[in-house]
Each structure stands twice: as C-alpha cells, then as structure tokens.
Amino acid sequence: MRLTGKVAVVTGAASGMGKAIAELFAAEGAKVVVSDLRVDAAQTVVATIEASGGQAIAIAANVAKEEDVQQLIDTTVATYGTVDILINNAGIMDNFVPAGDLTDELWERVFAINTTGPMRTIRKVLPLFTEKKSGVIVNVASAGGLQGSRAGAAYTASKHAVVGLTKNIGFQYADLGIRCNAIAPGGVKTNISATINEPNPFGASRVMAGMGLNPRTGEPEEIAKVALFLASDDASFVNGTVVTADAGWTAY
Numbered sequence: 001m002r003l004t005g006k007v008a009v010v011t012g013a014a015s016g017m018g019k020a021i022a023e024l025f026a027a028e029g030a031k032v033v034v035s036d037l038r039v040d041a042a043q044t045v046v047a048t049i050e051a052s053g054g055q056a057i058a059i060a061a062n063v064a065k066e067e068d069v070q071q072l073i074d075t076t077v078a079t080y081g082t083v084d085i086l087i088n089n090a091g092i093m094d095n096f097v098p099a100g101d102l103t104d105e106l107w108e109r110v111f112a113i114n115t116t117g118p119m120r121t122i123r124k125v126l127p128l129f130t131e132k133k134s135g136v137i138v139n140v141a142s143a144g145g146l147q148g149s150r151a152g153a154a155y156t157a158s159k160h161a162v163v164g165l166t167k168n169i170g171f172q173y174a175d176l177g178i179r180c181n182a183i184a185p186g187g188v189k190t191n192i193s194a195t196i197n198e199p200n201p202f203g204a205s206r207v208m209a210g211m212g213l214n215p216r217t218g219e220p221e222e223i224a225k226v227a228l229f230l231a232s233d234d235a236s237f238v239n240g241t242v243v244t245a246d247a248g249w250t251a252y
Helices: 016-028 039-051 066-080 104-131 153-172 193-195 201-208 222-232
Strands: 009-011 033-038 055-060 085-088 134-138 178-185 242-245
Touching: 009 016, 009 066, 009 178, 016 033, 016 039, 016 055, 016 066, 016 222, 033 039, 033 066, 033 153, 033 242, 039 055, 055 066, 085 104, 085 153, 104 134, 104 178, 134 153, 134 222, 178 222, 222 242
Parallel strands: 009 033, 009 085, 033 055, 085 134, 134 178, 178 242
Antiparallel strands: none
C-alpha cells in the first residue's frame, strides 16, 4: 500500500493508461479523483474502484478550459482536503499532419490539451504543494516527446514542450519538497488512436518508417506501474527527468 492516505488526481482517466493508473493507485491506498471529459465513463471507473474496496470520485473536466481545471482541483480539495499527487495523462493525437499542412486550429487544439492543460493543472496545485512542502507531479509525455517523427508536427512539439516543462518544474521546485517527472510511453494499447480520424498520407508514411523497429506494443497496466513508482516514495530521489517505457524502441 505505497500510497496510503494520499489524494491523487488523474486526468484522462476514463480509459487506457489513465484508467489503469487510477485503478492501481486506488489499490495502493490512494483516494483517487477520476477526471475525464466523459464523466459517465469516469464514473464506471469509480464503480470498479469502489467494488474493490477503494475510494474514488469522478469529476468531468476539459483540461483545455481554465474554469474546468479550477473546478477539478477545488472540488478535490473540498472532498478530500488536499491534493498530493497529480497525474497529467489527458492527451490527443494530431492525424500525423506534417508542418507544411498544419493549420493554426490543429496546432492550437493539440497544444491546448497536451501542453497548456498540464501547465494549468500544475499551476493550480503548486500553491497547495508549496504550502505543505510536499507534492508529486507525473506528466505523461511520449516517445514522441523525445524523437522527431513518432507523430505529426503539432503532437511532437507539444510533447517536447511537456518534457521541457517537466524538467523546469522539477528543478525549480525541488527545494520545496516537490517532485515532477514524466513518462515517455512508446506504443501502448489505448483509445488515443480514436483521435486519429483523417491521417495525413505523407505524415503517416514518415511516422510508419520507424514502426518496424518497435519491439512490441505495451499494456496500459505497464505504464501504470511506472507512474506508481514515480508517485511513491520509492522514487524520492527521482526528479526532473523522463522515464522511457517503450520496450527499447527509442534505444535504436
């Protein structure tokens, strides 16, 4: 029970990696806030957690909206008294659109969810963390945040930005008892592919060029175990870094 007594907020937690993280954290003793755009699906995750003896609530939130982020954290504090762990998992893909075909609308939408969303949730919890000199942030980045062509230009840039944000926060707030790390998953079996509806032929062909090197696709539960390590005291000396979980794909 590595998270006994902790309060954890997980965004994008109605399915995939977020769902696996929420369920594992609850099994490890945390009170979990299951946040997602799809509140009905989030409530289903809560029901699963409660059926196993855990504690959780569902909160509808679009991390691209400041008012939703405010409500998410305020409701968490009103319910559980504080926040100890923040998992920024919500994200979308970009249809593999290359720079030459990018629209402002696509760029801004991808950044709003993948980068600005985590910034807003972090900004909201930092006063809580700094006051008690304790807190953990785990951002779900991507192998696309480390490599140049695992997705389109917007997604790649947005996840590189998450990596930079992670390192900045990790160092700047280290003396205040706050840790901030990121996970860079490779290919994982989640429903994020549902956000790919009209793949750009040129961009997709360049992305697929490296797919043959991927040893295997991961399971959401494998990423959840990495998140648990980073969120727990087992990772007390791990800060401002990115843990790659991709079966060795980016090692080539």
